Amino acid sequence: MVKTASTMLPLGTKSPDFSLPDTSGKKISLAQFADAPALLIVFMCNHCPYVKAIVDKIVRDARDLAAVGVGTVAIMSNDPTEYPEDSFANMQAVAARHGFGFPYVVDETQQVARVYGAVCTPDFFGFDRDLKLAYRGRLDASGRSPDPTAVRELHPAMLAVARGDAPPAVQHPSIGCSIKWKGE
Numbered sequence: 001m002v003k004t005a006s007t008m009l010p011l012g013t014k015s016p017d018f019s020l021p022d023t024s025g026k027k028i029s030l031a032q033f034a035d036a037p038a039l040l041i042v043f044m045c046n047h048c049p050y051v052k053a054i055v056d057k058i059v060r061d062a063r064d065l066a067a068v069g070v071g072t073v074a075i076m077s078n079d080p081t082e083y084p085e086d087s088f089a090n091m092q093a094v095a096a097r098h099g100f101g102f103p104y105v106v107d108e109t110q111q112v113a114r115v116y117g118a119v120c121t122p123d124f125f126g127f128d129r130d131l132k133l134a135y136r137g138r139l140d141a142s143g144r145s146p147d148p149t150a151v152r153e154l155h156p157a158m159l160a161v162a163r164g165d166a167p168p169a170v171q172h173p174s175i176g177c178s179i180k181w182k183g184e
Helices: 049-064 088-098 113-114 154-163
Strands: 004-005 019-020 027-029 038-043 070-076 105-107 123-128 133-135 175-178
Touching: 019 038, 019 105, 038 049, 038 105, 038 113, 049 070, 049 088, 070 133, 070 154, 088 105, 123 154
Parallel strands: 038 070, 070 105
Antiparallel strands: 004 175, 019 027, 038 123, 123 133
16 A cells, blocks of 8 residues: 555546446436535545545545535446455445445556546545536545544535535645556
């Protein structure tokens, strides 16, 4: 496991399109969120200790944000051949066990992660109603700890984006395991 900090795409960047299969077999695309006031895209996986520490907080925040119309999509881009815990079957099990109320999709070619500039798990991208990048920070400061007292950062930022308000000026990059690229 390599501790990797997310790279900061420029705010205002238009969300790249995607169409990927989720754990129920449906295709999920960017167009499905065209009417949402904001969209949260989370690059994550099953094996990363950083994700494992906060997965229930991701589910909580996605649920709370859905109540105000914010969409969430989790994307798994790791190489499951080298990391079997990230297999599609295990994605299905993790989504069921944690009660994901949002699509968990697989990026088999890893092209979506590359065009987004995702480098770690978890890596958060918050887009406004025009699908322009507005938040590029972390969930909270807990890192590899499930610290329930950590002050939420992602949730209030995405609420502001959904209302059309400015997101926080200071956005701390997410830290996690590096994306496991094929052939590396």
